Amino acid sequence: MASVFLLLGSNLGNREQFLTDAIGRIESEIAPVLQASSVYQTQSWGNEGQPDYLNQVVLIKVELPPADLLAKLLHIENDLGRERREKWGSRVIDLDILFYGDKIIDQPGLHIPHPRLHLRRFTLEPLAEIAPDFIHPTQKKSVLQLKNDLNDVLIVKKL
Template sequence: MINVFLLLGSNLGDRQTYLSKAIDHIERDIAPVILKSSVYKTQSWGRSDQPDYLNQVIMLSTDKPAQKILADILAIEKALGRERLEKWGSRTIDIDILFYGDDIICEADLTVPHPHLHKRGFTLEPLAEIAPRLHHPVLNKTVTDLKNDLADTLNIKKL
């Protein structure tokens, strides 16, 4: 079994409900959730003119291949009303694969570890809550080290 860390985010509609529904779908379609962080309210990253996000990190343990998880995640996002109209646009739900075990994946449609996770407080804060000693296989640092080195100054509030 492989530990998979996912980041959930929502900044449209009933954000908390979208996070909960995403977790329900993930548990039904991919694997049971083993750990989940608190929910964090964060400013929009990449585009400051959008509503604040609710973000949460969850950990699964599964034997599904990363590409299958990606396909399942995209189907869940679509089922929950996600529309991909613009890069970093507002969304009902966004689900990113942060880590797939210790694997390093560089494919056209999937890069793992997530290529931006070390730059984003809204990712590192909830990730550090549930996996502070998790090792980044490319950057050779723990999540805590990455969080401590973070230059991101966006406001992040634990709910």
């Protein structure tokens, strides 16, 4: 079984409910959530000027291959009303695989570890809350070290 860290995000509609609904669907369709970070309110990254996000990181353990896990997460996003209109656009729900154990995967449509997680405060703050000592398999630093080395100045606040 692989330990998998997922990032959940929402910046449209009832953001809290979308996070709750996503966790419920993950637990019923994929695996129990073993740990969950606090919810963080974060400024939008990459396409500033959008509504603030709520973000949360959860830990699950799965036997599913990474591509199958991604397919299930995309299905949950679609069922919850996710529309893909523009890169880094607003969304009711976003489910990203941050880490799948210590696997390194670089395939079309599937990149693990998430290729920009080490640059984003909105990812590293909640991740560091539940996995500060986890070593990034390509950066070779702990999550806490990556968070402490960040240059990202966007506001991320624990709710």
